[in-house]
Amino acid sequence: MEFFKVTLSLLVIAFLSANLSVAHPGFNVGWGGNGFGSFGLFPEFYQFSCPQANDIVMSVLEKAIAKEPRMAASLLRLHFHDCFVQGCDASVLLDDSSTVVSEKKSLPNRNSIRGFEVIDEIKVKLEESCPQTVSCADILALAARGSTVLSGGPNWQLPLGRRDSETASLSTSNNNIPPPNSTLQNLLTLFKRQGLNEVDLVALSGGHTIGVARCTTFKQRLYNQNGNNQPDATLDKTYYYGLKSVCPRSGGDNNISPLDFASPARFDNTYFKLILWGKGLLTSDQVLFTGSPRTTMELVKRYAEDEGLFFNQFANSMIKMGNISPLTGFKGEVRKNCRRVN
Numbered sequence: 001m002e003f004f005k006v007t008l009s010l011l012v013i014a015f016l017s018a019n020l021s022v023a024h025p026g027f028n029v030g031w032g033g034n035g036f037g038s039f040g041l042f043p044e045f046y047q048f049s050c051p052q053a054n055d056i057v058m059s060v061l062e063k064a065i066a067k068e069p070r071m072a073a074s075l076l077r078l079h080f081h082d083c084f085v086q087g088c089d090a091s092v093l094l095d096d097s098s099t100v101v102s103e104k105k106s107l108p109n110r111n112s113i114r115g116f117e118v119i120d121e122i123k124v125k126l127e128e129s130c131p132q133t134v135s136c137a138d139i140l141a142l143a144a145r146g147s148t149v150l151s152g153g154p155n156w157q158l159p160l161g162r163r164d165s166e167t168a169s170l171s172t173s174n175n176n177i178p179p180p181n182s183t184l185q186n187l188l189t190l191f192k193r194q195g196l197n198e199v200d201l202v203a204l205s206g207g208h209t210i211g212v213a214r215c216t217t218f219k220q221r222l223y224n225q226n227g228n229n230q231p232d233a234t235l236d237k238t239y240y241y242g243l244k245s246v247c248p249r250s251g252g253d254n255n256i257s258p259l260d261f262a263s264p265a266r267f268d269n270t271y272f273k274l275i276l277w278g279k280g281l282l283t284s285d286q287v288l289f290t291g292s293p294r295t296t297m298e299l300v301k302r303y304a305e306d307e308g309l310f311f312n313q314f315a316n317s318m319i320k321m322g323n324i325s326p327l328t329g330f331k332g333e334v335r336k337n338c339r340r341v342n
C-alpha cells in the first residue's frame with residue numbers, strides 16, 4: 001500500500017512539474033519541483049526537462065579536449081572562479097554591458113581564464129535541444145565534472161538546478177579569489193569565507209594536477225620571495241633551475257609552465273607527490289606542505305600516498321564548492337546566451 005502511495009505521489013509531482021515547465025518555459029523546474037527555492041540542488045533536476053543535457057555537454061567536451069587537452073583544466077578552473085564570486089551563478093561568464101562590469105578583467109582572471117568558446121558551443125547545442133532550460137551555471141558545473149572525468153579523474157553525482165545571475169562583481173572577483181603567492185593562513189581564510197575547510201582546500205588544490213600557469217604567477221618565488229632578492233628556499237634546486245629557464249627575471253611573463261610537470265594532462269595524485277619533493281609550482285601549492293598551521297601537511301602526504309582517497313575527497317569538495325550560494329527557484333534566470341543577461 002505504502003509503495004503505491006509513494007509511486008502515486010511521484011507521478012503527481014512529475015506531472016505537475018512537467019506542466020509547470022510548459023506553462024512557464026522561462027522557469028523550468030526540472031522535476032521534483034524546486035519551484036519555491038527551498039529544496040536546493042539535486043542530480044535529477046533535468047531528468048524530465050532535458051534528460052540529454054549531460055550527453056550534450058560531454059560530446060562537446062570530448063571534441064574540445066581531444067583537440068587541446070589543456071581545455072579540461074581551463075574549464076575546471078572556470079567553475080572555481082565562478083563559485084568564489086557571489087556563488088555558482090555564472091557571473092564569471094558575463095561580458096561588459098550597460099548594466100554589467102565584467103569579472104573577466106579582474107586581476108586573477110585577466111589574460112588568464114579561458115574556455116568561453118567551449119561554454120558557448122555547449123549552450124548553443126542545449127538551446128537547440130531544450131530551449132531556456134539548462135542554466136549557464138549548471139553548464140559550468142557539468143563541464144568541470146566532465147573535464148575531470150575525461151582527464152582520468154573521479155566522477156560524482158552532481159547536484160543541479162542552479163540559475164544564472166543578472167549581475168557580476170569585479171571587486172568580489174579581485175577580493176575572493178586567492179592570489180598565487182598566498183600564505184597558508186590567507187588561503188584558509190579565503191576558503192573559510194566560502195564555507196570550505198582545510199580538507200577542501202587541500203583536495204581542491206589538487207585541481208592543479210592538470211593545466212599550466214604563467215611565469216608572472218610564480219616569478220616572485222624564483223627571484224625575490226621575501227624581499228631579499230633570494231629564491232624561495234622551499235623550492236627543489238633542480239626544479240628551480242628548470243623554472244628559471246622558462247621564466248627569466250625580466251620579461252617572459254606569459255611563458256607557461258605545467259602545474260604538474262610529471263603528468264600535466266592527466267588527473268592523478270602526482271601533484272601531491274611533487275609537493276612532497278619541493279616541486280610545487282605556485283607558492284600556494286607549496287605552502288600546503290610547508291606552511292603553518294601544520295594540519296594541511298598531513299593531508300598532502302595522505303593524498304600523495306593514496307590516489308583513491310584524493311579522488312574521493314576531491315569529488316566531495318567539488319560538490320561542496322558547487323553548492324556555494326546557488327540561485328534557485330524564482331531567483332535569477334536561465335540565460336539564453338551565457339555572455340549576457342536576457
Ligand code: HEM
Pocket residue numbers: 070072073074075076077080111112113114178179180181182187204205207208210211212213214215217282284
Ligand atoms: C587554492 C587557491 C588557488 C590558487 C592561489 C590558484 C591559483 C592559480 C593560478 C595563479 C593559476 C595560473 C593562472 C595563470 O597563469 O594565468 C591557476 C591555474 C589553474 N587552477 Fe588554480 N588556484 C587555486 C585553486 C584552484 C582550485 C580550487 C581549482 C579547481 C578545483 C583550480 C584549478 C586550476 C586549474 C585547472 C588551472 C590551470 C588552468 C589552465 O591551464 O588553463 N585552482 N590557479
